[in-house]
Every structure is written in C-alpha cells, then in structure tokens.
Amino acid sequence: MVTSKKVLMLHTGGTLGMSGQRPEPLRPDTYTHRMLEHVPELSRLAALDVEILFNLDSSNVTPRHWDDIGRRIHQRHDDYDGFVVVHGTDTMAYTASACAFLLEGLRKPVVFTGSQRPLGQVRSDARSNLVGAVEMATQDIPEVTVFFDSKLLRGVRTVKSDVWGYAAFDSPNFPPLAEAGVDLLIRPDRVRRPAGPRRLAAGFSAPVACLEVTPGFAPALVEAAVDAGARGLVLRAFGSGNVPDQDGAVPPAIGRVVQRGVPVVLVTQAWRGGADLHLYECGQRALDAGAVDGGDLTTPAAVVKLAWLLTAGRDVEGVRAAFAQDLRGEGGMAARRPMKGATG
C-alpha cells in the first residue's frame, strides 16, 4: 500500500515504551526512539514522524503537560494529516479531555493510544493499538479520540475501565466513533465537525479538587479542600447527583464555598448515566445551595472543563452557564435532551 498521508506521533510515555519484567516495576524507557524498527508496518499506513515530547509514567503528567501537548499539535496542525499521541493509560482520559478543550476548531484527527503491556513484550497489545491509531489518524475524524483494543472513542467521553484486560477504556455514555474489525467501520453520523476558527484555548492553571462522596461523608472536607487552595470542586455524588442532606450535612457546606466564589460541580459516581439534581430532594438541596449540575460528564471531563473555565476567568455563574452547554461533545446536562447524532 502506498500512502501520501502524513502523521506526527508524539510520545509522552506510558507502558507502551517501558521496560522491565515482574517482579521489578516497569519504568519509562526509550523504545519509541526506534518506533519504526519495532513496528515497521506503520510506514505502510502513513509517512510517520516521531517526536518524544516527554517520557513519563502518566501518573506524573500534569496540566502543564496537557498544555505542552496541545501547543505542539496546534503548532504542527497544518503540516500533518493527523496526530497520534502515545500516552500512559492511567491518566489518558484526562489528557485527551484537556486536548479537546485546548484545540478549538480542530480540523485533523488527534488519536491517543498506549498499551497494557510494553511494546517489547511478546503478548503486547502495543503493536495493534499503534497500527489502529495511525490508521484512524489518516481518516476524516477531526476530533480528539482514544484508540484502544479496536475501538475509537471520543476522548472527552472516555474513562479508564480496566486495569487487567486489553480493553482498557470505555465510553459509558456515548458510542464509539469507529471500530477496527476486519474493515474499518467509521460512524460519520457520530463525528463532530469543527465550527469556527482554529485556535489554542487558555490552559488549566486553576487548581481543581475532586472528592468522592461516601456514606457518612464529612461536609467539612468540602471546605477543607477550598482552604487547601482548590478554586473549584468536583464532587462525585451518588446516583443522579445525590448527597447526604440530613441535619444539613453536605448542601450547606456547598453553599458556603459557593459564597466564597468556588464552583462545586456534581457528577455521578455511577458507571453509566449522569447527575440530574432535580430528581431527588437530596440532589435538589445541593442545587438550591448553589451546586452546578454536571449531567452525564465523566469525572475527567468535569475536572478538566472546570479547570479550563476557571483559568479563562469564569465565575460561579459563568461556570454554571458553560456546564449547561455541550462545548466539545462532552455531553453534560445538554445530553439529557435527545442530541442530534448521539444515537446510532
């Protein structure tokens, strides 16, 4: 096969390029320097350039690294037909979500991938993930996506769902954009098309904390997070966004931090579906106290969107208004209404 498509692969780290064998821990290595020696078939899919942006276990990737990846893709956008970002699986959903917010008006595919076993191991899933990601990066899918174990998922809808299996990612509230079976099955009806000019949006310097509500949750933790420096909070609430409200419990604590100008976004800790704060009294009380309804956003999408809005200077009401909108296909409250193109 001869291809004229050009793809830039940005390496950022993760298991794919690591070395080591149990019982020793895996550590970042430099496999990707010689990517084409290990997976020569990639050059049959695209003219590939490889850049090592950094080489980290993704547990050490920070919002500053999100900015670096976004900036690099923005700079090289017009030089390539598509981009592949090799990234650790642990925080890939966060980085992919961040890039979706950074890269406004994106016209090219940006495909994140990685692997559960290093490229150098016999039973590695790295090879098939790389082949699939490069192939997807040559298609007309101008979104930030995650390719893993044959599925192409919208990045801002993706969560890491499996530590052991090869299907490490899922998109519980939105179907795959494409699948690589015997043939590539692309669903153009699910693909978002860019609107407006291409630009690099502001980054993520505002600190955001995320707390999981558990039975008997201490409301003081909400204020403690703000006292420790959080400028925004994501609360992973029960079911449809419910929090303990007997004897006051959590809603008044939400009210106090909202009064201090700190937005509190409620998402669900359930696997599928989302918050709907009107459904139960204990959700409605949180809403009345000033909580923002995060709808069906994933936790990574909610954290990233909140940090992005705060960094752009939005106040509580500005954050509330933006969370009522589906800006990058992330869903949220807007997903409660039947969305054009959302179903197969």
Ligand code: ASP
């Ligand atoms: N700890 C690794 C990372 O996220 C896990 C992986 O890549 O699968 O970098």
